[in-house]
Amino acid sequence: MSKATSTSASRSFSLSSATDNSSAYSATDYGCNNNCSTVTSSNTAAAKGTIRKLHHNAGFYDQLGKRIGTLILARNSLVKTYGEKVLINDKYFYYIGNSQYVIASNFVGSELILKHDAYVYDADGNRIEREVLKKGEKIKTYETVKIAGREFYSIHFGRYLATGNFVGSELELAHNAYVYSERGVRIGTEVLEKGRKIKIYSTRLINGEKYYHAGHGRYILAANFEKK
Incomplete structure (x- = not known):
């Protein structure tokens, strides 16, 4: 060591x-x-x-x-x-x-861009009054969490933004790929086929490996997008 x-x-x-x-x-x-x-x-x-x-x-x-x-x-x-x-x-x-x-x-966060104006929420999913972030702003986001059944990104000071507010980047799979949870556990039996274009929103280290967040609590190994 x-x-x-x-x-x-x-x-x-x-x-x-x-x-x-x-x-x-x-x-x-x-x-x-x-x-x-x-x-x-x-x-x-x-x-x-x-x-x-x-x-x-x-x-x-x-x-x-x-x-x-x-x-x-x-x-x-x-x-x-x-x-x-x-x-x-x-x-x-x-x-x-x-x-x-x-x-x-x-800890490292991912900088994402808002695709439209967005409300800000607290840890209970309640909207924070008089706080609206504007379309085009770059926001540093951290882990995804589920609050009252909705998926949010945590940002600074105990505030949250719905994941659907952000612009995603479309990447093409270079290999067939499985879908994983935020803890690196495979979700179901779905296999995403090589050549499919996937919209990704941020990156995250899970158990030492790099994953892309594909929305709705789904993660894909970044290596599956890399052509060898």
């Missing part, structure tokens, strides 16, 4: 995959004293997580939203998170195991 370099101002580290059958991802502070902590998250049948990529350096927080020490997860690290985002003191976090959390906005 590779080690990240430490700095004089603050210590940083990144995550690397174990080579054994546990498929564990661990983060360790290198170059600190005996009071430093180690974070380990295992991909087991009992606790499956989602691997996300950090867009910024990120600190660790406890369940009350208070910063834990001075450890920093390095930008571009792949971090395994568990469950949906949780709201702590008006800020959203992802749980990464060992009673530790990382601010959700530190």
